[in-house]
Amino acid sequence: MEEIFEAGVFKDSQKLAEAVAPDAPRFVQEICARLLRQETLDQKTSRQLGNFLFSDSAGDAARGMAASILRVRYETAQEYAGLLESLQETIEGFFCEVPEGDPIVQIAEPFDGVDQSYMVTPLLARHVQILGYRVVSLVGRNSGPKFGNNLLDVAEGLQAQFLKRNVDLKCPKPDYGWYIHQKNLSRGMDRWVELRLQIIKRPFLATLERFVNPVRAQMIIASAFHPPYAEKMVTVGEGAGYSGIIIVRNGLEGTLAFPLLRSVKILCSVRGRDGSYRRQELEWNPRQSLGARIEMEEKLTAPALEKNVQLIKEYTAHGRSGHEPFDWRIKATCEGIQQAMGWINEQHVS
Structure with a gap:
């Protein structure tokens, strides 16, 4: 790995995030660096991360990094809440009035x-x-x-x-x-099928x-x-x-x-x-x-x-x-x- 990345990169979480995901937006690299430092995210930051994760912007390496870290250490309630808010926003075509009837x-x-x-x-x-x-x-x-x-x-x-x-x-x-x-x-959710096949773990x-x-x-x-x-x-x-x-x-x-x-x-x-x-x-x-x-x-x-x-x-x-x-x-x-x-x-x- 030292042959691929510059010396000392594994000792600096920000440099590591930038090296692994150079095409990701700066704010996403910063969030990945926080996750590498084992920090938890508040609901607002988790929602911002989710908005990126479910977009079609470049940065799949950052997506894989964030998902893998959250999976290994388990997500907090605030992280789940923020990610779910961003996920809900990706829904297309269903948010019209629901007809009255049985619950x-x-x-x-x-x-x-x-x-x-x-x-x-x-x-x-x-x-x-x-x-x-x-x-x-x-x-x-x-x-x-x-x-x-x-x-x-x-x-x-x-x-x-x-x-x-x-x-x-x-x-x-x-x-x-x-x-x-x-x-x-949701195209944002469906797109993750291929990413998850590479991540393997849920x-x-x-x-x-x-x-x-x-x-x-x-x-x-x-x-x-x-x-x-x-x-x-x-x-x-x-x-x-x-x-x-x-x-x-x-x-x-x-x-x-x-x-x-x-x-x-x-x-x-x-x-x-x-x-x-x-x-x-x-x-x-x-x-x-x-x-x-x-x-x-x-x-x-x-x-x-x-x-x-x-x-x-x-x-x-x-x-x-x-x-x-x-x-x-x-x-x-x-x-x-x-x-x-x-x-x-x-x-x-x-």
Whole structure:
């Protein structure tokens, strides 16, 4: 490395930022230098950084540097808030008036999908709509580091209804709700797919891209497989202004579907009349709650997309798919999420 950079550059964070990202704007180099010194950023500075990160200006090396540093040391609540503000500003074409109707719930699955189970998310969306909501799911291209079937793949396989403008939310509710493709939502976000393939590790965007709110949803349902992120995601959801937040913790990896042999923690948060949030952690045990004798957890290897789509269609048509673990998982996930939504609605009433 000393052969590439001038002597002493690694001892000076500003010089290192300038050497690694010479084409980045000066203020971005200064922010990168601060990050190299292990400083945290306030919300305003984080928003300025985000405005650059999601632009098409030169400086991809600076983008990779900032994202990697934030990923390694974990982002603060203020950094998340500022970056989300800048991300929200990249949304194109959706900020028209949302038609009146049932409350809107946003479902936000990880974009890198599942590689050990079938997805049940469209059936969860269908169940939530039966409860009296409109459901919108955010989907996008898979940027890794895992490359399983994601919700975009499943939605396309089902020929689900993709939303391109908010006015269409006045139409009758589709079977599996509406889907918004990230490429139609924000070019700034979609452009990061290629950058993330090079970074490999999940940057902050893997969390924030699920919390942008193009349809002014009142409630969001998402998941966090790794424990430290569940509380962070609740905080992000509160900062984003959702009145109800449900984060599934300890579910199946890569999705918000519930396991069948172990308990699930569900973190809930609800906004009160005074604007403050109240949190509650619920625990849901599938075997106890379903009263089922489930002896084994299904773990697949490279589940086929076509089979996943077929199971969803069969369940929609007949109330069962013929694949027992899949059917139990749908029941467990829908009942657990319904319980969490019930808690949120009880707080609104009281």
